[in-house]
Amino acid sequence: MKKKRTTIKDIANVLNISPAAVSKALHDDSRISAKTKAAVKRVAKELNYQPNHLASALRKGKSNLVGVIVPRTSSNFFSSVIQNIEEVLNREGYNIIITQSNESFKKECSNIDTLLFTQVDGIIASMANETVDLSYYEKIKSKGIPLILFDRGENDLNVDYIGINDYDSSFMIVEHLISKGCKRIAHIGGFRHTRIFNNRIRGYIDAIHRYNLPHDDDLLIESSLTMEDGRLKMQELLALENPPDAVYIAGDYAALGALQLLKEKNIDVPNDICLVGFGNEPFTSLVTPTITSINQHSEQIGQLAAKTFLERVKMDPLKQTLNKIILDAALIERDSS
Amino acid sequence: MKKKRTTIKDIANVLNISPAAVSKALHDDSRISAKTKAAVKRVAKELNYQPNHLASALRKGKSNLVGVIVPRTSSNFFSSVIQNIEEVLNREGYNIIITQSNESFKKECSNIDTLLFTQVDGIIASMANETVDLSYYEKIKSKGIPLILFDRGENDLNVDYIGINDYDSSFMIVEHLISKGCKRIAHIGGFRHTRIFNNRIRGYIDAIHRYNLPHDDDLLIESSLTMEDGRLKMQELLALENPPDAVYIAGDYAALGALQLLKEKNIDVPNDICLVGFGNEPFTSLVTPTITSINQHSEQIGQLAAKTFLERVKMDPLKQTLNKIILDAALIERDSS
DNA sequence: TACTTTTGCTTAAACGTTTAAGCAAATATA
DNA sequence: TATATTTGCTTAAACGTTTAAGCAAAAGTA
Numbered sequence: 001m002k003k004k005r006t007t008i009k010d011i012a013n014v015l016n017i018s019p020a021a022v023s024k025a026l027h028d029d030s031r032i033s034a035k036t037k038a039a040v041k042r043v044a045k046e047l048n049y050q051p052n053h054l055a056s057a058l059r060k061g062k063s064n065l066v067g068v069i070v071p072r073t074s075s076n077f078f079s080s081v082i083q084n085i086e087e088v089l090n091r092e093g094y095n096i097i098i099t100q101s102n103e104s105f106k107k108e109c110s111n112i113d114t115l116l117f118t119q120v121d122g123i124i125a126s127m128a129n130e131t132v133d134l135s136y137y138e139k140i141k142s143k144g145i146p147l148i149l150f151d152r153g154e155n156d157l158n159v160d161y162i163g164i165n166d167y168d169s170s171f172m173i174v175e176h177l178i179s180k181g182c183k184r185i186a187h188i189g190g191f192r193h194t195r196i197f198n199n200r201i202r203g204y205i206d207a208i209h210r211y212n213l214p215h216d217d218d219l220l221i222e223s224s225l226t227m228e229d230g231r232l233k234m235q236e237l238l239a240l241e242n243p244p245d246a247v248y249i250a251g252d253y254a255a256l257g258a259l260q261l262l263k264e265k266n267i268d269v270p271n272d273i274c275l276v277g278f279g280n281e282p283f284t285s286l287v288t289p290t291i292t293s294i295n296q297h298s299e300q301i302g303q304l305a306a307k308t309f310l311e312r313v314k315m316d317p318l319k320q321t322l323n324k325i326i327l328d329a330a331l332i333e334r335d336s337s
Numbered sequence: 338m339k340k341k342r343t344t345i346k347d348i349a350n351v352l353n354i355s356p357a358a359v360s361k362a363l364h365d366d367s368r369i370s371a372k373t374k375a376a377v378k379r380v381a382k383e384l385n386y387q388p389n390h391l392a393s394a395l396r397k398g399k400s401n402l403v404g405v406i407v408p409r410t411s412s413n414f415f416s417s418v419i420q421n422i423e424e425v426l427n428r429e430g431y432n433i434i435i436t437q438s439n440e441s442f443k444k445e446c447s448n449i450d451t452l453l454f455t456q457v458d459g460i461i462a463s464m465a466n467e468t469v470d471l472s473y474y475e476k477i478k479s480k481g482i483p484l485i486l487f488d489r490g491e492n493d494l495n496v497d498y499i500g501i502n503d504y505d506s507s508f509m510i511v512e513h514l515i516s517k518g519c520k521r522i523a524h525i526g527g528f529r530h531t532r533i534f535n536n537r538i539r540g541y542i543d544a545i546h547r548y549n550l551p552h553d554d555d556l557l558i559e560s561s562l563t564m565e566d567g568r569l570k571m572q573e574l575l576a577l578e579n580p581p582d583a584v585y586i587a588g589d590y591a592a593l594g595a596l597q598l599l600k601e602k603n604i605d606v607p608n609d610i611c612l613v614g615f616g617n618e619p620f621t622s623l624v625t626p627t628i629t630s631i632n633q634h635s636e637q638i639g640q641l642a643a644k645t646f647l648e649r650v651k652m653d654p655l656k657q658t659l660n661k662i663i664l665d666a667a668l669i670e671r672d673s674s
Numbered sequence: 675t676a677c678t679t680t681t682g683c684t685t686a687a688a689c690g691t692t693t694a695a696g697c698a699a700a701t702a703t704a
Numbered sequence: 705t706a707t708a709t710t711t712g713c714t715t716a717a718a719c720g721t722t723t724a725a726g727c728a729a730a731a732g733t734a
Contacts, residue, residue: 007720018684023722031682053454054395055720058689063391065455073435074416079409083437095451098410098435100420114432117390118402227619256623263625283620286564286593288600344690355714360692368712392690395719 006047014043026051057119066096066309067115069125071103071152075253076281077298078126081150084302085124092310094121103224105130112136122146122309127154129224132193146312150305151296154195160312160322162304164329166196169294170203172331173248173276176292178211180337182246182274186219188233188258189250197222200250200278219244223254230257238265246274246337252281255291259336274337289335297327343384351380363388394456403433403646404452406462408440408489412590413618414635415463418487421639422461429647431458440561442467449473459483459646464491466561469530483649485660487642488633491532497649497659499641501666503533506631507540509668510585510613513629515548517674519583519611523556525570525595526587534559537587537615556581560591567594575602583611583674589618592628596673612673626672634664 008026012019017036025032025040032040043049057063066089070078086096097118101108108128115123116139123140126149137157140147146160153161177185187204190197201220208215218240223229230249234257237244249255255277262269269275269289277284277293284291308323345363349356354373362369362377369377380386394400403426407415423433434455438445445465452460453476460477463486474494477484483497490498514522524541527534538557545552555577560566567586571594574581586592592614599606606612606626614621614630621628645660 005720008722009720019721020685020723021683023720024683027722031680033682036682050453052395052456052720054391054400054456055689056722058389058391058395058691059720059722061689072416073410073419074413076411079411079437082410083439086437090447090451095434095455097432100416100423102420110427114427116387118432119389119391227623256620260623282564283593283623286597286620287623288625342690345692346690356691357693357715358713360690361713364692368710370712373712389690392719393692395721396690396692398719 005052006044006049007052008049010047011040011043011049014047015039063119063121064094065118065120066094066306067111067118067120067123067125068096068098069108069111069115069123070098070100071126071128072100073098075279077151077279077296080298081126081302081305084299085306088303088306089309101128103129105133109136112140116140116143116145120145121313122148124148124150124305124309126150127152127194129191129194146309148305148308148312150301152194152196158322160308160324162301162308162323162325162327163196164294164296164301164327166199166329167203167206169278169329169331170200170248170250171207173278173294174204174207174211176331176333177246177248177274177276177337178207178213180246180270180274184214184216184219184242184244185246185248186221186237186244187248187250188221188223188225188230188237188254190225191222197250204248216242225249225251225254227253227257227260230254231261232257234258234261238267244273246276248276248278250278252277252279252284252291252293255293256283256287259287259289259291269336276337280332284332285334292334292337293332295330295332297329300327342389343381343386344389345386347384348377348380348386351384352376400456400458401431402455402457403431404448404455404457404460404462405433405435406445406448406452406460407435407437408463408465409437410435412616414488414616414633417635418463418639418642421636422643425640425643426646438465440466442470446473449477453477453480453482457482458650459485461485461487461642461646463487464489464531466528466531483646485642485645485649487638489531489533495659497645497661499638499645499660499662499664500533501631501633501638501664503536503666504540504543506615506666506668507537507585507587508544509666510615510631511541511544511548513668513670514583514585514611514613514674515544515550517583517607517611521551521553521556521579521581522583522585523558523574523581524585524587525558525560525562525567525574525591527562528559534587541585553579562586562588562591564590564594564597567591568598569594571595571598575604581610583613585613585615587615589614589616589621589628589630592630593620593624596624596626596628606673614673617669621669622671629671629674630669632667632669634666637664 008019008022011022022040025037073079099111105128122145134157148160150162189201192198221233223233267273277291280293280295284293304325345356345359348359359377362374410416426433436448442465459482471494485497487499526538529535558570560570586595604610614628617630617632621630641662
């Protein structure tokens with residue numbers, strides 16, 4: 001009852017030529033006559049031939065699949081990066097497999113296993129918040145499979161990386177807040193062990209020092225940057241005996257949570273407290289007040305990640321040099337500051 | 338320089354047994370002695386053996402991959418459905434390939450081609466807004482590959498479907514608005530050619546009639562339900578000589594756009610106009626005012642879609658009966674109504 | 675004319691696994 | 705003791721493709 005797929009053999013039988021000739025004809029091999037090629041393609045179409053990807057992947061040792069690992073797809077940033085990766089790779093005949101870690105180290109490891117098992121030709125990833133143990137990523141490298149990190153990367157892993165200049169962006173935000181007259185600027189950051197969040201914290205601290213603002217330990221809080229966490233940490237800041245007049249939060253979702261709390265407490269943003277987020281998620285321009293944020297250039301990051309992968313597979317492995325691409329981010333000023 | 342993968346043959350050589358025995362040992366075949374099994378597994382671990390998925394998929398004619406097609410991953414609804422599909426399928430040894438159509442019919446077709454080419458064992462999909470031509474979906478069915486639709490389905494395609502009761506949800510929303518004292522209720526719906534949107538429109542119309550409210554043609558608008566479109570259609574409604582006192586919008590993003598416009602025009606929600614969305618996206622509880630919406634049970638939908646697929650592949654093809662699962666959705670009342 | 679080269683195909687092996695069939699040895703049954 | 709069954713493996717083919725090697729015929733060259 002099950003339909004047999006048309007194979008290269010079927011085409012060969014119809015035309016009384018060898019399967020090898022058919023394969024070559026379909027790949028426009030120069031040693032096959034134009035007449036045969038035409039005939040093969042005609043019959044292929046007639047029989048509705050679809051190449052068996054598994055067979056060719058097995059034979060060629062190449063699956064034309066690229067794995068993508070993101071903390072989650074629901075954030076606009078990651079979703080947009082993915083979309084751009086896909087666009088670039090599709091053009092070159094690659095397809096992508098998207099997996100989500102949900103910020104869990106365990107899930108991330110199992111995702112890596114899954115992708116390796118599926119025989120992907122490369123992996124493009126942004127690390128989970130939890131991830132500190134890099135042995136799983138080393139595993140990818142040790143298999144000789146190209147690994148490209150973006151956004152959430154790690155300096156210790158000697159791999160290609162595409163991201164924005166977090167330090168500068170952070171510095172820029174603080175300068176912006178100062179220009180608005182803020183004197184006590186707090187920072188709800190991500191966890192320091194993640195490089196990008198560490199850089200944002202460094203940028204914040206250095207800018208504070210540079211402009212001789214109070215560098216109060218209470219004003220710097222590390223967090224998981226979820227919405228709930230944004231609320232919570234904001235509450236902590238408000239409870240200080242000397243609360244801040246501006247809060248820079250290293251993630252838009254957490255900024256949203258914080259804004260929610262401020263509104264509930266009838267604290268006026270930006271008049272009582274200025275607020276700045278990070279990531280330029282679409283909702284930042286939709287809430288009231290709109291939230292000042294940093295545009296991370298998701299489109300470019302996706303495209304560059306894909307192109308870096310393509311370089312890796314195309315180029316001579318010997319003369320490859322590590323790509324560390326750092327883009328300049330843009331501050332998008334809105335009503336919250 | 339390239340590292341050779343460990344194969345079943347390598348293990349066989351070490352132990353001086355046949356590759357077949359190794360394969361069976363790894364699969365706990367009853368005809369292999371416990372001693373041999375133990376030895377095989379020990380050596381497999383020592384040599385860091387990873388089965389070649391392509392080879393086994395080719396041989397077994399089964400890739401253990403399931404394709405998922407969604408309009409976009411950035412909406413929380415789809416992202417959550419995907420996550421739940423993945424969880425259920427992973428437990429059964431399946432992995433998923435996620436693709437996005439971006440609401441484009443062309444992209445959807447190319448996604449289907451990609452997935453078929455990748456030899457997926459099944460496809461779980463939610464259709465793009467644009468899709469009216471179903472021939473590509475027929476193609477999946479004609480290959481004998483299980484196809485399961487969710488949310489955006491199509492009655493003409495005789496396939497499994499999981500969704501919510503759009504008609505009832507719509508009816509419920511209108512009743513809710515009436516209970517709040519609204520007299521002129523408008524509906525910004527999706528396009529009628531998509532079944533779910535048609536059902537929502539029918540629910541709206543029937544409820545309007547049932548409660549003897551004015552059924553003005555101007556009050557019913559079809560739209561693509563993007564944020565921008567929400568703004569635009571809201572503007573149209575406001576421009577009416579007899580504008581509505583309540584608007585029910587068949588998508589949260591469009592509702593957000595509409596809310597934005599209303600706020601800009603200083604129209605008070607809910608006092609001047611009540612607003613209800615659809616989908617219960619996280620931001621509905623975050624904006625001011627919070628938006629009343631419909632919870633679509635993304636978790637259950639994902640789980641059921643995955644389980645339906647598993648049934649399809651496990652069960653005898655002969656005694657299979659079509660699954661049409663319709664869940665009851667829940668109205669989440671918030672400040673906007 | 676005698677050779678080299680090119681063209682256009684074929685043959686056969688390979689990718690790594692699974693599995694049907696088979697076979698000898700061990701064990702059970704009568 | 706003779707026969708049947710079970711156990712534990714092996715052999716070989718198969719999945720559908722690609723590709724190295726090879727070979728005859730055609731075309732080019734001297």
